[in-house]
Amino acid sequence: MATLSSRLSPITRRRLAAFKANRRARVSLWLFATLFIVSLFAELIANDKPIIMQYDGQWYFPMQVDYPETDFGGFLPTRTDYLDPLVQQQIKDQGWALWPIIPFSYQTLDMNMTRPSPAPPDSRHWLGTDDQGRDVSARVIYGFRLSVAFALVLTVGSLVVGVVVGGVQGYFGGKVDLIGQRFTEIWSGLPVLFLLIILASFVQPGFWWLLGIMLLFSWLGLVDIVRAEFLRARNLEYVRAAKAMGLPSRLIMWRHVLPNAMVATLTFIPFLFTGAIGTLTALDFLGFGLPPGAPSLGELAAQGKNNLHAPWLGITAFMTLAIMLSLLVFIGEGLRDAFDPRHVQQRQAGTAQETHHA
Helix, strand or coil, rough: CCHHHHCCCCHHHHHHHHHHHHHHHHHHHHHHHHHHHHHHHHHHHEECCCCEEEECCCCEECCCCEHHHHHCCCCCCCCCCCHHHHHHHHHHEEEEEECCCCCCCCCECCCCCCCCCCCCCCCCCCCCCCCCCCEEHHHHHHHHCCCCCCHHHHHHHHHHHHHHHHHHHHHHHHHHHHHHHHHHHHHHCCCHHHHHHHCCCCCCHHHHHHHHHHHHHHHHHHHHHHHHHHHHHHHCHHHHHHHHHCHHHHHHHHHHHHHHHHHHHHHHHHHHHHHHHHHHHHHHHHHCEEEEEEEECHHHHHHHCCCCHHHHHHHHHHCCCCCHHHHHHHHHHHCCCHCCCCHHHHHHHHHHHHHCCC
């Protein structure tokens, strides 16, 4: 760690120190990273298949291989339903099985429930079930992972497109900037939600389909920030010197101008990330998002609205979204303060003043 820290520039070390000094942002980053890493192993946490099992002296790996029911004493060569009480009894008599913590996947219908759906939380379903008999806790874990993955890919794609478009406008200026500004003004004026609703009537919405449509508009928020930084930096002395030396424009933009523009851009990323999650949730809530059956937090919120007699659905959706978005906002505030030199100076001045009084 000491070697890595010594390789960082003084400005980068100062920014890292400023971010670490913000306890709320630091704790939020650790919590969010931990939750996301845990959700990456959702199949090992919530699944309707055993992780590993031994039956009649042989080893089986149901998560990797679909075994027929005849392998476990059944009569039909169909895929084994490991939640079937008869199959579970056969496995218990002839061997053993290691189950996930939650023995249900996000799309598993519990056919052995003793209460009508949606059922309230109990020892079998920790957060209850939805109106189709699916385990809510499993859908929350898978839905969290899907929302974060969607927002992560969309944010990276928006970052690439926004930086390229804004950088070209700001660096070259003139007619390029004028035409680019008129195009972005017209493009940003299009009703995104209405377009998604119209397109959803022609094609079946999916993960990549939604991602592509939203990517057409999500980069617009970055263009003005990057453009302003490139407009300011292109007239600096070191950029003029690079031009005078005959360095190609693409290298000047990449090596000399982009690093300065990324300072303002990085502070905008967490809020872009939050907006992507909010948009996906809103589309799923309205029924124009992911296909039916997908682990969606918006669909869970819609179920809470349609089943007011089952308050655990709405409360679970609200708490999941509130915690997720709050952590992202706190991380964004920490990045903004770390990259803002005025805030760093104020913090250092406050620390020096407290030391002086002490």
